[in-house]
Each structure stands twice: as C-alpha cells, then as structure tokens.
C-alpha cells in the first residue's frame with residue numbers, strides 16, 4: 038500500500054520532530070553553562086535522563102514510521118462481536134521492551150538517589166576549611182551572617198563572598214514570607230521559610246561573579262530580589278574575612 042497524503046504528512050511531521058530533538062540534544066551537549074561540584078553532578082544526571090529519553094524517543098519514532106509505511110489493510114481479522122481477535126504482536130518483543138525499560142528505570146533510580154545524597158549530605162563533603170553562612174530572606178533582599186560575626190545584606194549591591202575550592206554550607210531561613218535562595222549557576226536552590234532552617238552547600242571551583250536569585254514569588258518586587266555571589270581566591274578571601282571581622 039502506498040502511503041496516502043495524510044500518512045505522508047505524518048511521516049514528514051515525525052521526521053521534523055525527530056530532527057528538532059537532535060538539534061536540542063546537540064545544543065545541550067554543547068554548553069551546559071553551570072559551574073562547581075553540584076553542576077557536574079546535576080548536569081550528568083540531566084544528560085543521562087536526556088540520553089535515555091532520546092534513545093526511547095528514537096525507537097518510538099522509528100517504529101512509528103515503520104508502521105505507517107508498511108501497514109497493510111487488515112480486514113480479515115477485524116474482531117466481530119462474540120469473537121476474539123486473532124493474536125497480534127510478539128510476546129518476545131514485548132518481554133524485551135519490558136526488560137530494557139526496567140533496566141533504564143533501575144539505572145535512573147540508582148543515579149538519582151546517589152545525586153540526592155550528594156546534594157543533601159553536606160557533612161560528608163565538608164572539610165576543615167568549611168564554614169556555614171546564615172542566609173535570611175527579606176522582602177526584597179538577602180542578609181548574610183558569617184561565623185566570625187560579619188553581617189551585611191544584598192540591599193546595597195554587595196556580593197556574598199566565599200572562597201574557591203572550599204565547600205561552604207548555607208543555612209537558609211526567612212524573616213518574613215517564603216523565599217527561595219537560588220544559585221542557578223551552581224545548580225542549587227534552598228527554600229527560605231520563616232518557620233525552619235534549611236541547609237544546602239556548594240563547592241565553587243572557579244572564581245568570579247555569579248547570580249543569586251529568589252525562586253519563590255514573594256511579593257511585588259520579587260523580580261528585583263537579586264544578588265551576586267563572588268567566588269574569591271582563598272588568600273584574597275582570608276584577607277577580607279579577617280579584616281572585616283576585626284571591626285565587629
């Protein structure tokens with residue numbers, strides 16, 4: 038049977054969607070944009086999900102195109118009332134697909150739970166140099182408190198300073214409504230709630246300035262609740278940390 042116009046349109050549509058998928062995959066592998074230890078873990082996880090999803094998608098599209106182009110008119114085994122349809126499909130193929138999908142899900146679960154452990158168990162990754170910064174969200178700025186007493190806010194545009202290559206823990210709360218303390222480039226987001234402290238950590242591996250954003254709609258000026266993270270060389274950070282700390 039030659040494909041009808043409708044079938045031909047379906048095939049072209051499927052091929053275009055498939056090509057768009059590949060374009061986005063290539064873009065994705067090109068530059069993920071993140072930095073730091075969490076970005077590596079998160080981006081690997083995302084790439085794995087993407088790759089397995091793409092493999093399944095490719096299989097489905099190929100099968101779809103195969104069916105559309107090769108299916109025959111099937112009139113002889115149309116089920117009649119009171120009659121069972123003839124057996125179709127293959128038990129072996131169905132079993133193989135089930136095994137493959139089960140393996141995919143097992144791999145994804147394993148890697149996902151490992152990643153969750155990495156994100157949540159900061160005590161396993163912190164070192165002697167590590168310290169905790171208390172971050173408190175307010176409408177519409179962040180307050181930072183260091184262990185040695187340094188305290189300031191993002192309201193004046195001052196960056197949150199941390200040293201490079203040192204795991205730093207953030208203990209996040211809120212002074213008013215719900216906020217969410219997010220470092221998008223470092224792939225971390227911690228809920229800032231007035232009722233409890235949530236913790237998270239990062240290991241910055243490159244110096245520079247990175248955005249801090251509020252990821253919880255918290256009021257009229259939520260959009261301008263922005264700040265900067267400055268990842269400094271260790272020596273530079275220590276000079277700042279000690280000199281600022283003395284005056285307090």
Ligand SMILES: [Cu+2]
Nearest residue numbers: 216251255262
């Ligand atoms: Cu906010």
